[in-house]
Amino acid sequence: MSEKHLQTGDVLPPYSGKLRVFAMRFCPYAERTVLTLNAKNIPYDLVFINLDQKPEWIFNFSPKGTVPALEYEPGKALFDSNIINVYLDEKYPEIPLQASDPLRRAQDKILVESFAPAQSAYYTAAFNAQALEPSMVETYHKGLEGLQKELETRSTKYLHGDEPGWVDYTLWPFLERFEALPLIGKAEFAIDKTKYERLVTYIEAMKNVPAVKSYFLAAETHAKFIESRAKGDANYNMLDTSAVCCMRPRKKKE
Template identity: 45%
Template structure:
């Protein structure tokens, strides 16, 4: 109980500070900043939807962490010592242990930090949620397909995949996939929905989220935007659009938001 009070005090106090998201992406020739005491380290890339999954879990649970942003085109050599496959996200513990793969990071954090549990407590529902998250790769694939070819056909393909999630949310009968507040499914799929708004800009207004077709999902998107954890890593559609354009042009501009 005392521990819980201390934690509550800590998160509400000035001692709990949000990590600075918008730092320069470290490239070849850089050095890895030393770990901060009592904090997790998250290796991220500001526009990476997979890395955002890790941000969302950390922010939903108010776990103190610092961020090292990685330039994924000119990766620092030292990064391969932290993560042999060189991808983001990865988390580093004070012990020096690292964990990568966004879903494995999310499950790990949910397992060791009991506050704001994200997975359903019922093992069968948890398993079904994990299947739903796996199946979301069909949506991410369809979004990527549409980025590359903004045809009517690819658009319909994307909408069909969104229908599946709209139907599932309708079946669940609550605001969020997790119930009355966001759970693991909500946070694991959110990053791609945040980027849907940017598609309008990139497609010269050809893509507009069809609110009447995916009613429940459209309402969910609005509710997610009001979530405290979502707000922390949220990026406006203009900046997402700028990044995607630079990415499709072959020279991703990671530092758009760095002041």
């Protein structure tokens, strides 16, 4: 699979008949859908999009040009990771990822919502050059503390249970990126094992989950992308080895 991100003027690759995900390699929301597909062993194709120079055809699949978008039939697509992932779990029930108990499903959704402020704090810390407000750091750690408390309360290896599920694959992409913050000079966002022992154990376990491992990027890689984006020149193709020798496809002449 090429890691190249298609951009304005690039031709839409032909549809293979598999589900097709339009994504950006460093987008945590797109990663949620990739992990869901991986966990459920559903065949799919990936098309990466340059979000600064979007190809014209992405708006046929996602009205705002956001990712992820899931093409489930030729020319027909869903967008928004939460909508896509619930659809996938219900459409392909062989490996269920949502909790079977309605109350636990509701609790999982509440947990995801309550973690959102920590995610917002991450974006501010990563891409805002201005000095951070102490309240932003507090919000971030409050999210981590809440997640650790939930892990302790549930007393299971993963939030879903003995195996990871929807709630784990929804939260994980941000935890993966959180580890990059100290590498870009944001030491106050470090996940200290002495304070977050249960959470760190969970993070290390998630890294070894097959669905995660096949798409995982190290903190150093995320840090490099964050730095490039913060400078205003996001290096979308930093992982694409084919970009060195291959020219991007051009728009057909009329």
